[in-house]
Amino acid sequence: xxxxxxxxxxxxxxxxxxxxxxxxxxxxxxxxxxxxxxxxxxxxxxxxxxxxxxxxxxxxxxxxxxxxxxxxxxxxxxxxxxxxxxxxxxxxxxxxxxxxxxxxxxxxxxxxxxxxxxxxxxxxxxxxxxxxxxxxxxxxxxxxxxxxxxxxxxxxxxxxxxxxxxxxxxxxxxxxxxxxxxxxxxxxxxxxxxxxxxxxxxxxxxxxxxxxxxxxxxxxxxxxxxxxxxxxxxxxxxxxxxxxxxxxxxxxxxxxxxxxxxx
Amino acid sequence: xxxxxxxxxxxxxxxxxxxxxxxxxxxxxxxxxxxxxxxxxxxxxxxxxxxxxxxxxxxxxxxxxxxxxxxxxxxxxxxxxxxxxxxxxxxxxxxxxxxxxxxxxxxxxxxxxxxxxxxxxxxxxxxxxxxxxxxxxxxxxxxxxxxxxxxxxxxxxxxxxxxxxxxxxxxxxxxxxxxxxxxxxxxxxxxxxxxxxxxxxxxxxxxxxxxxxxx
Numbered sequence: 001x002x003x004x005x006x007x008x009x010x011x012x013x014x015x016x017x018x019x020x021x022x023x024x025x026x027x028x029x030x031x032x033x034x035x036x037x038x039x040x041x042x043x044x045x046x047x048x049x050x051x052x053x054x055x056x057x058x059x060x061x062x063x064x065x066x067x068x069x070x071x072x073x074x075x076x077x078x079x080x081x082x083x084x085x086x087x088x089x090x091x092x093x094x095x096x097x098x099x100x101x102x103x104x105x106x107x108x109x110x111x112x113x114x115x116x117x118x119x120x121x122x123x124x125x126x127x128x129x130x131x132x133x134x135x136x137x138x139x140x141x142x143x144x145x146x147x148x149x150x151x152x153x154x155x156x157x158x159x160x161x162x163x164x165x166x167x168x169x170x171x172x173x174x175x176x177x178x179x180x181x182x183x184x185x186x187x188x189x190x191x192x193x194x195x196x197x198x199x200x201x202x203x204x205x206x207x208x209x210x211x212x213x214x215x216x217x218x219x220x221x222x223x224x225x226x227x228x229x230x231x232x233x234x235x236x237x238x239x240x241x242x243x244x245x246x247x248x249x250x251x252x253x254x255x256x257x258x259x260x261x262x263x
Numbered sequence: 264x265x266x267x268x269x270x271x272x273x274x275x276x277x278x279x280x281x282x283x284x285x286x287x288x289x290x291x292x293x294x295x296x297x298x299x300x301x302x303x304x305x306x307x308x309x310x311x312x313x314x315x316x317x318x319x320x321x322x323x324x325x326x327x328x329x330x331x332x333x334x335x336x337x338x339x340x341x342x343x344x345x346x347x348x349x350x351x352x353x354x355x356x357x358x359x360x361x362x363x364x365x366x367x368x369x370x371x372x373x374x375x376x377x378x379x380x381x382x383x384x385x386x387x388x389x390x391x392x393x394x395x396x397x398x399x400x401x402x403x404x405x406x407x408x409x410x411x412x413x414x415x416x417x418x419x420x421x422x423x424x425x426x427x428x429x430x431x432x433x434x435x436x437x438x439x440x441x442x443x444x445x446x447x448x449x450x451x452x453x454x455x456x457x458x459x460x461x462x463x464x465x466x467x468x469x470x471x472x473x474x475x476x477x478x
Contacts, residue, residue: 042461064294
């Protein structure tokens with residue numbers, strides 16, 4: 001009679017379904033293999049015999065006392081987070097556009113009725129957001145396209161996604177800012193798209209620097225599953241249209257129209 | 264590894280609230296998370312490093328790193344699971360670093376303090392008490408500690424996460440930065456090595472047969 005291997009016994013104990021019935025049937029008949037399984041169990045029982053010293057009642061408080069002085073003095077207040085390095089680019093864009101808007105307001109000349117000025121300011125504010133979000137979506141699209149199109153070489157054990165991961169990390173910060181703004185503005189469709197985009201960006205940002213082909217495939221699958229790339233493209237196209245004020249709409253390409261219909 | 268049912272949900276909810284408050288600038292909210300999960304992270308850290316001081320360092324570093332990366336966490340998973348993963352990653356790095364340092368200094372493998380540097384197999388050939396006598400004994404625990412010390416950092420991480428904390432193979436693969444099949448093999452290799460090292464203790468006396476052979 002051929003006995004089961006140690007690995008088969010281990011897999012059986014692990015609950016592996018592959019060849020389970022055959023191993024179970026063999027164990028019914030073979031006392032020797034049952035003995036082997038018992039010896040394997042003894043190893044796990046021995047593992048349980050290793051005690052972990054009790055760190056004590058107030059251990060959590062002790063850890064806190066040790067790390068508290070090493071944490072930043074104050075938590076990340078909203079304005080600190082806003083001026084974090086990764087957000088400076090966004091802030092810069094916004095500032096430039098606001099200054100331009102102010103300048104345009106000045107040269108529109110005196111005597112402009114107050115109501116018209118208010119309407120213009122709102123339009124300018126909206127356009128500022130449209131331009132900034134458009135840029136953000138463009139950058140996000142590039143990261144997602146890059147990840148979606150990368151094909152690991154055959155036999156490649158690890159794929160380095162560190163660069164895409166860093167960019168995704170920065171984009172997560174920006175994304176939150178725009179999502180919040182869209183939420184305040186009551187733009188539900190934009191909130192929904194940015195929300196989905198954030199989840200995908202977080203997935204990428206939280207992945208290890210180097211991933212296995214299987215993990216990489218799972219990232220690609222998540223991007224595809226959400227259809228987020230498509231949504232981002234459609235929203236970007238709409239923003240471009242809005243940016244031009246709907247006056248000189250660029251000719252819609254077939255693919256854009258199809259994407260929009262699909263979305 | 265994880266408590267079940269309603270309790271988990273309520274803890275998870277208040278963890279999520281504490282994370283949000285911390286992100287909003289309330290540093291005391293982070294204290295709640297540290298105090299709540301330190302002991303749990305400590306158990307993992309101790310089993311991985313085998314030393315109290317190292318374990319404490321891992322716990323501190325894990326919570327510091329978690330604080331720095333809290334924005335990335337953003338309620339995506341259970342905070343305890345997340346900080347556990349950070350601790351496991353840091354502990355495996357520490358183990359590798361320690362092995363490299365030992366190799367550079369050409370030190371013999373670490374042994375438990377106060378114990379002779381002799382092969383445990385040779386030591387216990389004839390005078391080993393029965394497993395029943397040893398079960399739960401200090402001696403067995405010490406031998407297990409020593410046997411764990413002979414594992415590679417990846418093997419030790421894999422067996423700790425799998426056996427004590429009931430982690431899934433995918434979770435282990437993520438920490439080991441490998442695929443699931445390799446992670447499964449790593450757990451198996453760890454078990455094999457432990458079994459060999461503990462053979463005189465954890466097996467009845469008498470030669471074990473070579474498994475997979477015909478009788």
